[in-house]
Amino acid sequence: xxxxxxxxxxxxxxxxxxxxxxxxxxxxxxxxxxxxxxxxxxxxxxxxxxxxxxxxxxxxxxxxxxxxxxxxxxxxxxxxxxxxxxxxxxxxxxxxxxxxxxxxxxxxxxxxxxxxxxxxxxxxxxxxxxxxxxxxxxxxxxxxxxxxxxxxxxxxxxxxxxxxxxxxxxxxxxxxxxxxxxxxxxxxxxxx
Amino acid sequence: xxxxxxxxxxxxxxxxxxxxxxxxxxxxxxxxxxxxxxxxxxxxxxxxxxxxxxxxxxxxxxxxxxxxxxxxxxxxxxxxxxxxxxxxxxxxxxxxxxxxxxxxxxxxxxxxxxxxxxxxxxxxxxxxxxxxxxxxxxxxxxxxxxxxxxxxxxxxxxxxxxxxxxxxxxxxxxxxxxxxxxxxxxxxxxxx
Amino acid sequence: xxxxxxxxxxxxxxxxxxxxxxxxxxxxxxxxxxxxxxxxxxxxxxxxxxxxxxxxxxxxxxxxxxxxxxxxxxxxxxxxxxxxxxxxxxxxxxxxxxxxxxxxxxxxxxxxxxxxxxxxxxxxxxxxxxxxxxxxxxxxxxxxxxxxxxxxxxxxxxxxxxxxxxxxxxxxxxxxxxxxxxxxxxxxxxxx
Amino acid sequence: xxxxxxxxxxxxxxxxxxxxxxxxxxxxxxxxxxxxxxxxxxxxxxxxxxxxxxxxxxxxxxxxxxxxxxxxxxxxxxxxxxxxxxxxxxxxxxxxxxxxxxxxxxxxxxxxxxxxxxxxxxxxxxxxxxxxxxxxxxxxxxxxxxxxxxxxxxxxxxxxxxxxxxxxxxxxxxxxxxxxxxxxxxxxxxxx
DNA sequence: AATGAATGAGATTTCATTCAT
DNA sequence: AATGAATGAAATCTCATTCAT
Numbered sequence: 001x002x003x004x005x006x007x008x009x010x011x012x013x014x015x016x017x018x019x020x021x022x023x024x025x026x027x028x029x030x031x032x033x034x035x036x037x038x039x040x041x042x043x044x045x046x047x048x049x050x051x052x053x054x055x056x057x058x059x060x061x062x063x064x065x066x067x068x069x070x071x072x073x074x075x076x077x078x079x080x081x082x083x084x085x086x087x088x089x090x091x092x093x094x095x096x097x098x099x100x101x102x103x104x105x106x107x108x109x110x111x112x113x114x115x116x117x118x119x120x121x122x123x124x125x126x127x128x129x130x131x132x133x134x135x136x137x138x139x140x141x142x143x144x145x146x147x148x149x150x151x152x153x154x155x156x157x158x159x160x161x162x163x164x165x166x167x168x169x170x171x172x173x174x175x176x177x178x179x180x181x182x183x184x185x186x187x188x189x190x191x192x
Numbered sequence: 193x194x195x196x197x198x199x200x201x202x203x204x205x206x207x208x209x210x211x212x213x214x215x216x217x218x219x220x221x222x223x224x225x226x227x228x229x230x231x232x233x234x235x236x237x238x239x240x241x242x243x244x245x246x247x248x249x250x251x252x253x254x255x256x257x258x259x260x261x262x263x264x265x266x267x268x269x270x271x272x273x274x275x276x277x278x279x280x281x282x283x284x285x286x287x288x289x290x291x292x293x294x295x296x297x298x299x300x301x302x303x304x305x306x307x308x309x310x311x312x313x314x315x316x317x318x319x320x321x322x323x324x325x326x327x328x329x330x331x332x333x334x335x336x337x338x339x340x341x342x343x344x345x346x347x348x349x350x351x352x353x354x355x356x357x358x359x360x361x362x363x364x365x366x367x368x369x370x371x372x373x374x375x376x377x378x379x380x381x382x383x384x
Numbered sequence: 385x386x387x388x389x390x391x392x393x394x395x396x397x398x399x400x401x402x403x404x405x406x407x408x409x410x411x412x413x414x415x416x417x418x419x420x421x422x423x424x425x426x427x428x429x430x431x432x433x434x435x436x437x438x439x440x441x442x443x444x445x446x447x448x449x450x451x452x453x454x455x456x457x458x459x460x461x462x463x464x465x466x467x468x469x470x471x472x473x474x475x476x477x478x479x480x481x482x483x484x485x486x487x488x489x490x491x492x493x494x495x496x497x498x499x500x501x502x503x504x505x506x507x508x509x510x511x512x513x514x515x516x517x518x519x520x521x522x523x524x525x526x527x528x529x530x531x532x533x534x535x536x537x538x539x540x541x542x543x544x545x546x547x548x549x550x551x552x553x554x555x556x557x558x559x560x561x562x563x564x565x566x567x568x569x570x571x572x573x574x575x576x
Numbered sequence: 577x578x579x580x581x582x583x584x585x586x587x588x589x590x591x592x593x594x595x596x597x598x599x600x601x602x603x604x605x606x607x608x609x610x611x612x613x614x615x616x617x618x619x620x621x622x623x624x625x626x627x628x629x630x631x632x633x634x635x636x637x638x639x640x641x642x643x644x645x646x647x648x649x650x651x652x653x654x655x656x657x658x659x660x661x662x663x664x665x666x667x668x669x670x671x672x673x674x675x676x677x678x679x680x681x682x683x684x685x686x687x688x689x690x691x692x693x694x695x696x697x698x699x700x701x702x703x704x705x706x707x708x709x710x711x712x713x714x715x716x717x718x719x720x721x722x723x724x725x726x727x728x729x730x731x732x733x734x735x736x737x738x739x740x741x742x743x744x745x746x747x748x749x750x751x752x753x754x755x756x757x758x759x760x761x762x763x764x765x766x767x768x
Numbered sequence: 769a770a771t772g773a774a775t776g777a778g779a780t781t782t783c784a785t786t787c788a789t
Numbered sequence: 790a791a792t793g794a795a796t797g798a799a800a801t802c803t804c805a806t807t808c809a810t
Contacts, residue, residue, distance in 0.1 A: 002793035003788045022374045023302050025217040029780060039796045044781070046794095102367075109297045110215050112359065123361075149353065149369065153376045156352025157345045164344040167304065170337060177341065184360045184380045191379055221805060231771045233807080242805065391791095407686050413784060423785080423792045434784065489685045494599050494677075498741065532746045533737065537760045540598075540736030541729045548728040549637065550690065554721060559759040561725065568729045571767055572760045578772035579809045604800060615775050622773095681792070 008046050010036035015053055020102045022056055025178045058111050061100055062121055068093060069125045079141040079189070082129055085180045087158060091174040091181075094162060101162060127151040130189065139189045200238050202228040207245060212294045216246055250303050253292055254313055260285060261317045271330040271381070274321055276374040279350060283366040283373075286354060293354060319343045322381065331381045346377045392430050394420040399437055404486045405525060408438055442495050445484055446505055452477060453509045463522040463573070466513060468566040471542060475558040475565075478546060514573065523573045538569045575576040580649060583623050586612035590627055596678045600630055634687050637676055638697055645701045646668060655714040655765070660758045663734060667750040667757075672740060677738060703727040706765065715765045730761045 008070050014035035018027040029050060033040040047053040072089035076082040078102045094101040115121065130147045133139045142150060206228035210219040221242060225232040239245040264281035268274040286293040307313065322339045325331045334342060351371050357366045398420035405418040417424040431437040456473035460466040478485040490523060499505065514531045517523045526534060545565050549558045590611035590710040594603040605626060609616040623629040648665035652658040691697065706723045709715045718726060735755050741750045 002791080003795080005794065028778080030778095040780085041782080041797080042795055043302070050780070066227045074346040109294075123219045134193055142794070145362060146372075148356060153349045153373075155383045156348030156350070157380070158348070160344045160348025160351065161341065164340060170340045170344070179336075180341055181345075185382065187383055188349070188376045191375065220803080225772095232805090233771065234808075237770090401792090412782080417793095424784090425792065428785075486685075493681045529746060530756075532740060533756055536736045536740040536746070537733045538755075540634045540732030540734070541764070542732070543736065544732030548724060554724045554728070564722075564725055565729075567767065571763045572733070573686065574759045575759065575763055578770080579774080581773065583774075605802080606800080615801080616801085617776080618774055626801070 007036060007038040010038065011046065011053075012042055012057060016028060016057060016099055016103055018107065019054070019057075020099045024107060024158040034122050054107060055114050058104065058107050059115070059119070061104060062115075062119075065090065065093070066122045066125055068121060069122055073125065073129060077135045079129075080182070080186055081135075083154075083185050083189075084178065086125075086129070087185070088175065088178045090158070091162070091178055095173045095175050098166070104165065105163070105166075108179070123151065123155060126155055130154070133189065140192055150189055153188045157181055157184050157188070199230040199234045201230065202230065203235055203238065203245075204249060206293050206352050208249060208295055211246070211249075211298065213292045216299060220275065246299065247303060247306050250299055251307070251311070253296060254307075254311075257285065258280060258312060258314045258317055261314055265317070265321060271321075271325045271328075272374070272378055275346075275377050276370065276382075278321070279374050279377070280319075280367065280370045282350070283354070283370055287365045290358065294358065297355070297358075303341070315343065315347060318347055332384055334373065342381055345380045349373055349376050349380070385479055389541070391420065391422040391426045394422065394425055395430060395437075396441060400441060400483050400487055403438070403441075403490065404483045408491060438491065439495060439498050441487065442491055443503070445488060446499075446503075449474060449477065449511055450504060450506045450547070453506055457509065457513060463513075463517045463520075464570055467538075467569050467573075468562060470509075471507070471566050471569070472559065472562045474542070475546070475562055477556045479559050483551065486550065489547070489550075507535065507539060514538070517573065524576055534573055537572045541565055541568050541572070580661040581622070583612060583614040586614065587619055587622065587629075588633060592633060592675055592679055595630070595633075595682065596675045600683060630683060631690050634681065634683050635691070635695070636655070637680060638691075638695075641666065641669070642696060642698045642701055645698055647764075649701065649705060655705075655709045655712075656758070656762060659761050659765075660754060662701075662705070663761070664751065665752045666734070667738070667754055671749045671751050678742065681739070681742075696705050699727065699731060702731055706730070708713060709765065716768055726765055729764045733757055733764070734766050 011032060015027070015032050018031055018035060021027075022031075029040050029043060033043060036042075043050075043053065047056060067085045068089050072085040073082045076085045094159060128144070130139070130151050134141055134147065139150075158181055161170075161177050162174055164170045165172045165177070170177075203224060207219070210223055210227055210233045213219075217221060221232050221235060222293050225235060228234075235242075235245065239248060260281050261278045264277040268277045322331070322334070322343050324340060326333050331342075350373055353362075353369050354366055356362045357369070358362045362369075395416060399411070399416050402415055402419055405411075413424050413427060417427060427434075427437065431440060452473050453470045456469040457466045460469045511532060514523070514526070514535050518525050518531065523534075534542075542565055545554075545561050546558055548554045549556045549561070554561075587608060591603070591608050594607055594611060597603075598607075601700060605616045609619060612618075619626075619629065623632060643661045644665050648661040649658045652661045703724060706715070706718070706727050710717055710723060715726075734757055737746075737753050738748045738750055739755070741748045746753075
């Protein structure tokens with residue numbers, strides 16, 4: 001019966017944009033509020049403090065990406081189909097919302113400690129993908145622990161390609177590299 | 193000759209340790225000075241301000257890594273030898289100075305803008321390596337621009353593996369993964 | 385007749401508890417409202433603002449104590465009986481509602497200025513008691529103005545004993561000290 | 577070799593004056609700094625925060641009063657002499673520095689929790705005085721624990737008289753009441 | 769030369785109070 | 790009528806940097 005929250009979404013959007021443009025620490029509460037068209041104090045009704053806002057943005061985006069990957073993979077049956085679908089879905093997201101990717105790049109290592117240990121992350125989806133492919137004999141059986149190494153390599157190829165597009169070392173859009181990234185990933189996974 | 197500056201190295205070491213532990217922005221001049229055992233003002237004898245210190249740390253480390261890679265590569269003749277030597281040299285450095293790697297991870301995207309356009313970076317070494325291998329026909333001739341894509345993939349495999357060790361998703365030391373990382377990289381590079 | 389206000393008493397009780405636990409200034413409207421199970425705005429239906437709530441709590445308690453003392457004294461005829469009855473009544477109140485005593489201790493000096501000059505306070509009851517005893521020659525006739533000094537001493541004995549129980553320098557309950565406090569007070573009052 | 581601290585004492589003096597005049601919570605850092613003629617940040621070099629300043633002021637004053645009492649008592653041999661000397665010394669201090677007394681009154685109950693358990697307080701001096709008098713048979717032997725009750729009464733008489741002067745219910749200066757307070761205290765102590 | 773006290777500018781956060789729903 | 794979101798104003802505190810000693 002009180003008035004419905006009107007500042008929450010604008011604040012999230014404004015924060016994301018400004019964090020990406022001027023870095024998290026280079027962006028003050030004042031700017032976020034002004035950009036969102038509300039008062040500074042409004043932020044504190046929705047998040048305990050600036051850090052909580054940053055963490056929430058990060059974890060929500062990670063959850064989104066995780067769900068995106070899981071949904072894309074669920075629709076496919078072969079390893080190649082899954083890798084391609086996952087890559088395509090994620091690159092499509094980043095083409096449409098480049099800020100999200102940039103934000104994650106900026107904060108991932110600083111926020112690594114803040115991730116709840118039981119939170120399922122995008123990288124867990126990839127690890128499961130690799131494990132599942134091994135079970136189904138779509139790839140050679142990896143030695144114990146080696147599956148994580150393979151997941152790391154796949155994620156590395158995927159991410160660093162996106163970084164190269166972001167920094168315009170190769171021309172965008174990112175989606176045009178779905179196929180070569182998929183093939184490189186498969187090549188690594190299918191190693192004897 | 194003037195006596196060597198006394199506080200410079202302790203300050204760099206203190207800054208690196210604290211930046212890694214509590215983030216750059218979470219570390220104040222006071223703490224750096226105290227940790228280095230000197231006064232706050234001493235820092236300003238060696239760098240114009242805090243930002244200059246951070247930038248210098250980053251760029252010096254990037255130069256170190258670049259030289260390390262170039263020296264390692266120069267001693268080898270085959271593509272496989274070069275990739276392996278580069279990977280081994282870098283992983284050895286990171287095993288011995290894990291803080292350096294962590295620091296680079298933390299600041300790389302925020303400091304990307306500060307890099308002088310003519311500064312030769314480690315990634316340029318990898319790009320040259322790929323280009324050179326193509327010229328020597330050690331790998332299939334990449335389409336125009338594709339060489340950067342290959343470099344990105346190689347760097348991604350290399351970096352993400354190091355990240356996995358850093359976060360203890362796979363056990364260290366990093367050097368034990370020189371061989372699988374090398375083989376994965378080669379597999380990607382030699383793609384038909 | 386209008387239905388009775390629903391939030392008033394819970395708000396008073398919540399405020400008292402939190403003020404005592406975390407100090408007046410350390411307790412916000414939000415906390416009071418939450419603790420009372422109502423909205424923040426509800427407080428403003430009953431008091432003009434936070435300060436008015438604090439003042440009302442204080443003055444109401446002072447009035448309660450004053451009435452308590454007067455009723456106790458009215459039932460007795462001798463000085464000793466009056467002192468004992470007053471002491472017993474007040475200590476019984478504080479044993480049953482220790483928060484009230486603690487609250488009064490916390491705010492008394494800060495709120496001293498806010499007391500209306502014509503408001504009859506507990507200390508006035510004691511002053512009257514002393515004056516009355518002098519008139520009835522139950523104690524030696526005090527010099528002009530000395531009656532207040534005696535009242536101060538009696539109140540001091542009474543209060544500081546309660547403080548000692550509150551801080552557990554002597555064991556409670558407070559009521560067990562009615563007799564020694566009464567005797568000490570009488571000894572001071574009956575001074576030659 | 578750096579410049580000597582210039583703001584510390586002015587800050588303490590300014591804080592004391594303003595706390596007494598407008599209450600602790602009613603006085604901002606800004607006002608303290610302005611009144612002391614220095615910047616707000618200077619305060620944080622000397623105390624961790626506002627609360628630490630308040631606590632330090634309180635505890636330092638308590639230590640001063642404790643030493644004052646102990647010195648006064650040490651010079652006397654009889655119980656009466658000691659009580660009178662202690663009372664005279666303290667009342668002289670409060671006549672000369674009424675702010676100190678007012679400040680202690682304002683904050684004592686809010687800061688009670690902050691006192692280190694091993695800190696010797698003025699009230700401990702009084703308790704020792706009573707205990708010592710009992711040992712020397714200057715007063716009747718108190719029952720176990722009763723010595724604290726006597727100390728409470730003595731302190732109550734002493735303090736509440738000072739409160740009455742502060743609030744001008746009896747005329748000052750406080751020192752004029754040394755004798756009646758002493759006699760009242762002795763009367764209570766010598767109770768059969 | 770070296771220190772660390774002092775500072776100015778600004779950051780974050782708090783809070784009583786108001787107001788749209 | 791009652792809520793709790795929003796606010797304005799201020800409070801506390803931080804911090805890189807300067808400067809007197």
